[in-house]
Amino acid sequence: MSHHIVELKDIYFSYPDSTEALNGLSFRIVHGESVGIAGANGAGKTTLLLNLNGHLLPSKGEISIGEIPLSKKTRQEIRKKVGFVFQRPDDQLFMPTVYEDVAFGPVNLGLTQEKVDEHVRNALEMVGCLHLSNRPPHRLSEGQKRSVAIATVMAMNPDILVMDEPASNLDPKSRRQLIDLLKGFKHTKIIASHDLDLILDVCERCIIIKDGRVVADGPSEDILLNELLLEENNLELPLSRQRSHLFLHG
């Protein structure tokens, strides 16, 4: 299948204050792939994600998503394909109740009332939050907020799921549930995170970026066990591999 390809060709982006965040970044992600994006703080992860659905437009280079080139004109169309889960759920949940928040996307897609209801229920069921339907977002725990934020995106049936630090601020059990949930999704996934264990668990491929460039791109098993590479990028071996590592050498 070729219809949900994400392709970036030589992307440059600089912020108005002339910070150069992306410096000639290229990669290609095919349908159904899960890709983790890792890198030091300030390496350009968030900027990259914001470029993927046109919140920011690259100053040079070409992004195409599902074979549609991203531009000011096409970004509405592209946002229907790319579901974006933001880093802070409080930014994502802005409606008075959970139900209305999850319904926000489907309503904007112009679905009928019954369809909206069906999508909302399915999405909330999927993340195990159907019982929170009538709660206002400011009365949820951080983990619940995160799950609902994912539901808001799933309700729109995106082809590609983009997530920025999905596991931050979660307790270990919620984090584990999130990982299981993500593993269950068949979508193309692009996940930016410092949680390398999560990337190792969920993504078969990992891209490491540094100063707005791709410095490594390959199977997670290879990249995330390359200690030298990780160290150069302010990263460390995933915790789950540190023990076996010690065991082998010790």
Add this chain to the structure above:
Amino acid sequence: MTFDTEYFNIGYLDTLSYNDTFVHRLDPRVKISVSFIFILFVVSFPKYELSALMPFFIYPVFLLTAGNIPLRAIAKKILFVSPFAILIGIFNPLLDTNVMLTPFGVPVTGGWISFLSIIFKYVLTISTALLLIAVTSFPGICEALERLKLPRVFVIQLLFLYRYLFVLLKEALRMIRAREARSFGKRGKEIKTFIRLISVLLLRTLEKAERIYQAMLSRGFRGEIRVFKRHNLRIHDILFAVCSITAFYIFRNFNVVGLIGETLSRSFR
């Protein structure tokens, strides 16, 4: 720490509004309209009126008891804003010195009567407004305003204001705690740091606004938000409205307290 308690106080009215009682279930449109009419009736009384205002206390008392709202919560808030009302009326006793009543031989001037009248009107209207919020969830009020044909932009602004009030307060709370943790005695609590704190809060708010807008765009926002309809006008909504407004009308046009007094004194004669 006062800010912490204030924060939880604001949340308290919100918590109360999620109760489930007869008044909570009433259509918010009815509650808003009836309360608005109530306030109009109350302020329409002339400035020397005291006894005729008394029956109007039934309405806030009804909301309070039927809505299962603790009196303390409302009373504290009424006291908190009372300086404004007191200031408005405080000079009346000095300016208006005509003796109007002499109960038990004590002369009472018109100034005192109009001052008390202001206080009564203040307590009636403010308690009704507070109780309206406590027995109707804020989104419910917004829904009602929208369906009462208020401009949609305005309603959406209110919804967002309410949603992010809590986020903003939490943000401020965290900053204030952080300052507390590193300031000792008076140092670190000068107005100078306060100004910095506020400006940082403003910047954070702007950034947050931008992120929220991006989140809205990524879910297909094109300038319109549909406010959900949760309530339908039912028979007891209409009954509630008709009964209350009739009662207000009677209280306004007939001096109920006077009539009761007359009947009582006649029967004891």
